[in-house]
Amino acid sequence: KKAQPKLTNFFCKG
Amino acid sequence: MFEARLVQSSILKKVLEAIKDLLNEATFDCSDSGIQLQAMDNSHVSLVSMNLRSDGFDKYRCDRNISMGMNLGSMTKILKCAANEDVVTMKAQDNADTVTFVFESPNQEKVSDYEMKLMNLDQEHLGIPETEYACVVRLPAGEFARICRDLSQFGESVVISCTKEGVKFSSAGDIGSANIKLAQTSNVDKEELAVTVEMQEPVTLTFASRYLNSFTKATSLSNVVQLSMSPDVPLVVEYRIGEIGHIRYYLAPKIED
Numbered sequence: 001k002k003a004q005p006k007l008t009n010f011f012c013k014g
Numbered sequence: 015m016f017e018a019r020l021v022q023s024s025i026l027k028k029v030l031e032a033i034k035d036l037l038n039e040a041t042f043d044c045s046d047s048g049i050q051l052q053a054m055d056n057s058h059v060s061l062v063s064m065n066l067r068s069d070g071f072d073k074y075r076c077d078r079n080i081s082m083g084m085n086l087g088s089m090t091k092i093l094k095c096a097a098n099e100d101v102v103t104m105k106a107q108d109n110a111d112t113v114t115f116v117f118e119s120p121n122q123e124k125v126s127d128y129e130m131k132l133m134n135l136d137q138e139h140l141g142i143p144e145t146e147y148a149c150v151v152r153l154p155a156g157e158f159a160r161i162c163r164d165l166s167q168f169g170e171s172v173v174i175s176c177t178k179e180g181v182k183f184s185s186a187g188d189i190g191s192a193n194i195k196l197a198q199t200s201n202v203d204k205e206e207l208a209v210t211v212e213m214q215e216p217v218t219l220t221f222a223s224r225y226l227n228s229f230t231k232a233t234s235l236s237n238v239v240q241l242s243m244s245p246d247v248p249l250v251v252e253y254r255i256g257e258i259g260h261i262r263y264y265l266a267p268k269i270e271d
Binding site: 001002003004005006007008009010011012013014 | 054057058059060061138139140141142143171220222247248264265266267268269270271
């Protein structure tokens with residue numbers, strides 16, 4: 001099964 | 015005072031078509047360099063980044079930077095009132111709470127104006143690092159849309175693997191599995207029919223089909239789509255918007271659980 005991470009795991013806020 | 019005039023209202027209509035499935039609302043950040051939009055979908059798995067340069071408009075005035083929170087459903091309804099050949103003008107007073115859309119028919123016999131309330135949206139801006147991508151694929155936008163649609167029937171994920179020979183799209187699920195291989199085209203007469211791969215290193219990544227299909231709503235904007243990939247970083251799907259700008263979609267890859 002593949003998990004779907006969020007973009008905020010790759011790009012930082014701000 | 016902000017005022018932006020576009021002879022081809024169809025561009026703005028297609029831009030709304032390209033983002034309204036992913037986003038319910040978004041902030042249009044207007045400055046003297048143009049209009050920028052950056053917003054994540056509700057799941058925070060994908061992001062839309064759009065840029066319309068001021069020099070692409072027939073008339074563009076932005077005395078002070080203005081951020082307009084738009085309900086994209088409402089904006090779509092208003093833009094549906096414009097004919098493709100109408101001239102569209104967006105205008106807003108500084109720190110206004112409404113924006114006005116004016117549609118003029120080519121012969122100026124019909125002029126419509128629609129005023130829409132603006133929303134106060136909290137801006138969560140993401141920093142997107144400049145990236146040297148391992149693989150950059152350019153292919154006909156219609157072809158990419160067809161591939162995403164066909165493969166989404168097989169499974170909820172699409173595996174995109176890119177080598178110097180070309181790019182392969184795969185999906186598997188209950189009914190079976192599917193593979194679509196596109197070879198690099200050698201010499202095509204028309205640029206927009208070419209499949210080109212610029213590869214630093216081979217890449218294989220897995221993405222959710224439903225987001226890819228949402229991105230292909232931008233297909234009417236450009237003949238060509240560009241996919242940029244690197245191991246374990248979000249995919250970038252880019253459509254140019256004529257000579258005025260671009261829409262870039264970012265999608266986080268799926269990872270082994």
